[in-house]
Amino acid sequence: MRLNQNVSLLGKKVVLVPYTAEHVPRYHEWMKSEELQRLTASEPLTLEQEYAMQRSWREDADKCTFIVLDAAKWQAQPGTTEESCMAGDVNLFLTDLGDPSLGEIEVMIAEPSCRGKGFGTEAALMMMSYGGVTKLGLTKFEAKIGQGNEPSIRMFQKLHFEQVAVSSVFQEVTLRLTMSEPERQWLLEQTSHVEEKPYRDGS
Template sequence: MRQRWSPPSRRAPRAGRRALIGRPAGAGPGLILAAAVCVAEVGRALSCACGMTAAGRAGKRGQLGEADYPCGRGRFRRRGMGAATMRLNQNTLLLGKKVVLVPYTSEHVPRYHEWMQSEELQRLTASEPLTLEQEYAMQRSWREDADKCTFIVLDAEKWQTQPVPTEESCMAGDVNLFLTDLEDPTLGEIEVMIAEPSCRGRGFGTEAALLMMSYGGSKLGLTKFEAKIGQGNEPSIRMFQKLHFKQVAVSSVFQEVTLRLTMSEAERQWLRAQTNHMEEKPYRDGSTEPH
């Protein structure tokens, strides 16, 4: 869920990432496809850098079509327009069958920082290592940012055990929505990362994506969702296809595909059926009380 500024030369596509999933258990970090960026493309990228911010990753790892690793790339994002509603989730908890989504608070920073010391995750998310102090500053920035909605993904089974555990001990990953189109506030880019190895391949990414889509539609007014995935990340592509996403574009520069889901009435009914078990509850910072 971190923002990263990366020069265009570093904006290579990644396989797997926080919104997508990418390779079988025990496999290497996945195929990282280097984009052959021509001089003209670099020039365009540099000309776009002013006034834009960098952002996270997407993805998951591939087991039975489910992704657990970032699949996007470090790329520039324009700031959202009139998107104050993106902070609505700061007091919201979403309870599913497998995962619990909670706002990203300072309690979660140490574990998140530990995850991001992994060279593999740094590579997949196009991130640079931060100090713990910088990580806390990043968390505060993300908490207040108006163009994104971020939840930490918790393991629901652990979270509901007794005695009540800390949220940090239940952390599995994160899920995000970004406003990616200044001219269309109803479009959100979804990203998911299951960073905790023991939580991969268990359906956490799929449910986290579904809960986030439901929340984005009902609370943020989103009617279209996009996922950007490295072309070599077939498991992530299959996962989003199972969630009714359709391929709409291919980038030869970043070697990634863009998949989109437009919420027709039939799709809304389908999403409601997939998430009718979801409970929305008030969240208190640091609260781990399951009930």
């Protein structure tokens, strides 16, 4: 999405940066994992296909994508490459043409050493605040998660999402959060520390 291609968001545990060509090789390595393919319902792509996907995601008006960086690694020494600090990604899909106020959120912490540290929780909160409350005017969020992915289901439940559907065909659970005014205030409080900064253009 062009909206976020020049924006980075700095949190406590994670930094969100636009998905650029620089990130594709590491992302491609992650997606060779059968576990991640299963958890994200993805097919393996060639490296060329992954580059094409990255370009289309940047252009598509209905996808907002950030790469999640480990903030501690990123800030530890100047000149550290983003690729060496990558932890995962977070996406917001605006795919319900009948309801422009609904966004589907996905979070993937792909780097095993970065799991269980709250990275996914902070990345989700930052994306909901950025994509929902401040930039895209979303008032409803959905997350579709594989039935076996207990950590993700628990994480979204902690973020006030409630289960609304189970699909035995796709073996996934749909959770939803509707932003009432108290929820909106809660979200803004949770992300009050986040700084938005210009991002160097990295196509």
